[in-house]
Amino acid sequence: MTTTTRRDQALAAWRAGxxxxxxxxPRQLRPRQAQAxxxxxxxxxxxxxxxxxxxxxxxxxxxxxxxxxxxAVARGRRVGxxxxxxxxxxxxSERLLEAGISHGxxxxxxxADYSQPVQVIxxxxxxxxxxxxPLDMLIIDECHLAVARxxxxxxxxxxxxxxxxxxxxxQRLDGRPLGEMFDLLVPTCSTAQLIEEGLLVPVRLFxxxxxQLPDLRGREYNQDRDSAILSSPAIVGDALSHWKxxxxxxxxxxxxxxxxxxxxxxxxxxxxxxxxMAVHGDSDDADxxxxxxxxxxxxxxxxxxxxLWIAGxxxxxxxxxxxxRRTTSxxxxxxxxxxxxxxxxxxxxxxxxxIDHVGNSDPLRLDHPLVEHEWSLEGKAKKKADQSISxxxxxxxxxxxxxxxxxxxxxxxxxTAAPRRELEQVDGELIEREFQKRERRREQGHAQTIADLxxxxxxxxxxxxHGWARHVWAARExxxxxxxx
Numbered sequence: 001m002t003t004t005t006r007r008d009q010a011l012a013a014w015r016a017g018x019x020x021x022x023x024x025x026p027r028q029l030r031p032r033q034a035q036a037x038x039x040x041x042x043x044x045x046x047x048x049x050x051x052x053x054x055x056x057x058x059x060x061x062x063x064x065x066x067x068x069x070x071x072a073v074a075r076g077r078r079v080g081x082x083x084x085x086x087x088x089x090x091x092x093s094e095r096l097l098e099a100g101i102s103h104g105x106x107x108x109x110x111x112a113d114y115s116q117p118v119q120v121i122x123x124x125x126x127x128x129x130x131x132x133x134p135l136d137m138l139i140i141d142e143c144h145l146a147v148a149r150x151x152x153x154x155x156x157x158x159x160x161x162x163x164x165x166x167x168x169x170x171q172r173l174d175g176r177p178l179g180e181m182f183d184l185l186v187p188t189c190s191t192a193q194l195i196e197e198g199l200l201v202p203v204r205l206f207x208x209x210x211x212q213l214p215d216l217r218g219r220e221y222n223q224d225r226d227s228a229i230l231s232s233p234a235i236v237g238d239a240l241s242h243w244k245x246x247x248x249x250x251x252x253x254x255x256x257x258x259x260x261x262x263x264x265x266x267x268x269x270x271x272x273x274x275x276x277m278a279v280h281g282d283s284d285d286a287d288x289x290x291x292x293x294x295x296x297x298x299x300x301x302x303x304x305x306x307x308l309w310i311a312g313x314x315x316x317x318x319x320x321x322x323x324x325r326r327t328t329s330x331x332x333x334x335x336x337x338x339x340x341x342x343x344x345x346x347x348x349x350x351x352x353x354x355i356d357h358v359g360n361s362d363p364l365r366l367d368h369p370l371v372e373h374e375w376s377l378e379g380k381a382k383k384k385a386d387q388s389i390s391x392x393x394x395x396x397x398x399x400x401x402x403x404x405x406x407x408x409x410x411x412x413x414x415x416t417a418a419p420r421r422e423l424e425q426v427d428g429e430l431i432e433r434e435f436q437k438r439e440r441r442r443e444q445g446h447a448q449t450i451a452d453l454x455x456x457x458x459x460x461x462x463x464x465x466h467g468w469a470r471h472v473w474a475a476r477e478x479x480x481x482x483x484x485x
Contacts (some may be wrong), residue, residue, distance in 0.1 A: 027099075030199070031474035032188055033064045039186050040068070040164065051184040052143055052165035054375055056191040057338025058200045061166040062092060065139055066099050068164065073101070073117045077136040080106075080119045080158060082126065082151070086285070087292070087313050088141055093120050106132070126154035134159040143167045144331055147176045155181075168338060169331040170375035179377035189471070190372045191341065196444060197475035200341045201319070202351045203370060206246065206432050207361055239324060239357055240268055243302075246353060251295050252320030254304045255336050265304040265324065274301040281307035298347070309339060316342035319349045326358045330373070333360050337369040444472065 029037070036053055043051045055061050065081070072079050081092050081103075089107060096103050096118065104113035106129070107122035114133040126132060127150040135158040140146050143165030155163070165182055172178060194200040243252070256262040262278040269276035277300060279291045288308070294300035295315050303309070306325075318340040327333055340352040360366050407414050410432070447453045450473050457465025 027063065027066075029064070029067065030060065031471055033060055036064050036186065036188050037068060043184055043186060044162065048184045050163035050165065050182040051186050052167060052170055052178065052182050053186050053188065054167060054170045055188040056194055056200070056341075057168045057335065058191075058194060058341045058343075059168075059188060061168075062095055062141070065164070065166065066095060066101070069096070069101060069118060069139070070099065072137055078117050078119075078134065079137045079139065080121050080135045080161075081139045081141065082121045082123055082154060083141040084123050084145060085142075086122075086288070089120055089122060091314050092141070096120070121154070123150050123154050126157060127151075129157065132157040135161040137162050137164065139164045139166065141166045143182070144169055144172055144178065146182075147172055147178060147180050152181065169334050170377075171331050171379075173329050173331055175379055177377055177379045182377060185375055185377060187375075190370075191338075192370045192372065193468075193471075195370075197472055199343070199475060201343060201349060203337075203341070203354060204351055204432060205354045205356065205361055205368060206242075207356045207359070239265070239322065239355075240272055242355055242357075243269075243274075243320075243322070244272075246355065247320045250320040250353065251298065251300065251315075251317050251347070252302045252322055253295075253309060253315075253318055253339055254302060254322040255309070255325045256304050256306045257325040259306045261324065262304040262306040266302070269302050269304075275299060276302040276304065278304040278306070279308055280305065283308070309336070313339060314342070315339065316344035317347040317349065319344070319347075319351065320353045320355070323354070323356045323358055323360050327360060327366070330366055333366040334369055447472075 032055075036055065040051060040053060053061060053064070055064075069079050069081070081096075083089050083092065089105075093103065093105070101118055102116060103118035103120055104116035105120050106112060107120070107125045119133070119135070132154075138155060138158055138161045140151065140163060144167045145151065146165060155161075163182065165178075170178060170185055191200060195202055239254075254262075254265050256265055256278075259278075259280045259282065262280055266276040266278040275294075277287070277291055277294070279288055283291075291300070291303045292313060292315055295303060296317055298317070302322075321337055321340045323336070327336075337352075337354055340354070343349065354361075354369065361368055405415075443456060444453070447456050450469050453469035453472050454465045457468045462468050
């Protein structure tokens with residue numbers, strides 16, 4: 001028997017030309033999402049006109065924005081949701097329909113209906129149009145891009161409304177300060193905290209050395225040279241061998257350095273009997289839709305990407321992310337890994353496996369994706385203090401783990417010698433770097449009351465142990481289905 005969801009019903013109504021299906025009941029917000037809305041309202045009341053909600057991938061930023069849109073429309077306000085990718089615009093449209101919020105579209109290939117109080121807007125389309133309807137609020141998704149001239153032009157074209165920015169990484173790719181357009185950062189939590197609360201999947205990071213690969217790690221980044229090296233059959237075949245060893249039964253995305261590289265990776269995977277396809281900036285809409293639908297439905301094992309999917313793609317079923325593309329951008333690194341962080345228990349997903357073939361995770365470069373950063377409106381982010389990861393390598397299985405651990409969690413080897421150097425690579429072997437200690441998770445699991453959690457927070461030196469304890473407890477209750485309506 002096929003289950004029909006509210007989103008399916010809303011989309012069926014949309015396709016039938018019924019713009020406004022019967023409004024469903026609003027989704028229950030998680031505690032952090034409700035707190036984020038409160039913090040944003042306080043910011044606007046304090047006189048800020050352009051705050052950024054900074055929340056990790058998988059936090060539910062769009063879900064948090066939906067009640068804000070509904071509240072604004074109820075007060076007679078006009079709201080726009082601005083983004084740069086078709087995938088983001090399509091997903092936003094679906095979520096609004098699911099929430100019973102009718103809307104117009106300002107984007108190529110869609111009929112415009114300016115009478116609607118809510119508009120889903122392509123920044124490229126808006127920047128080219130001379131006459132745009134006035135708005136009272138403009139929500140900008142992936143707002144770390146918003147200093148670009150097209151965003152400024154679109155904002156001015158809508159009459160300069162107040163802004164709400166949404167991003168997981170409050171840093172421009174080119175380092176320009178976001179303070180040129182925004183006036184406040186509203187932080188929420190870290191990716192590691194959401195993992196501890198069971199709202200994102202655990203992360204396992206492997207950094208294998210491609211045995212045929214010249215050492216690109218210390219070289220200045222050069223896309224053309226890197227693409228030529230990484231597209232060679234020997235290199236792609238070596239990456240495939242690691243996939244076979246680690247990723248059987250997983251659904252993955254591989255970030256590639258060029259269109260030719262992505263095509264070569266997909267072809268090699270297909271020759272090995274896997275179901276794979278390549279998508280890139282020149283792919284047509286049908287291929288881009290099939291890549292997403294194929295992974296969701298389990299028809300594809302791998303999608304090789306170039307120029308796409310760093311942000312804006314919501315495929316919770318992804319549980320493997322492969323890096324065959326070097327990047328110097330912290331934003332690209334965190335956003336790309338974020339594609340696999342969401343929960344998908346219906347697909348049997350238990351964790352996210354990141355395979356970094358090109359050294360992006362080196363502590364001297366972009367580091368482990370769970371390292372927390374202090375964002376700033378002034379420019380580049382900094383790592384938060386006291387997050388250096390001291391690791392040692394198991395001599396039996398070559399797994400990496402915190403230096404203080406007495407026993408290897410992978411093979412059970414008991415350490416007797418002094419800790420070895422921080423990171424060691426062995427030809428042809430896979431090295432796993434861990435971020436969070438299992439002991440920390442066990443400690444948290446042993447806390448049976450809010451008071452226990454508060455005390456644990458104090459022991460860990462948290463600035464606000466009461467607030468952290470409330471969030472953890474509320475997440476436990478929500479997961480157990482005990483949150484009151």
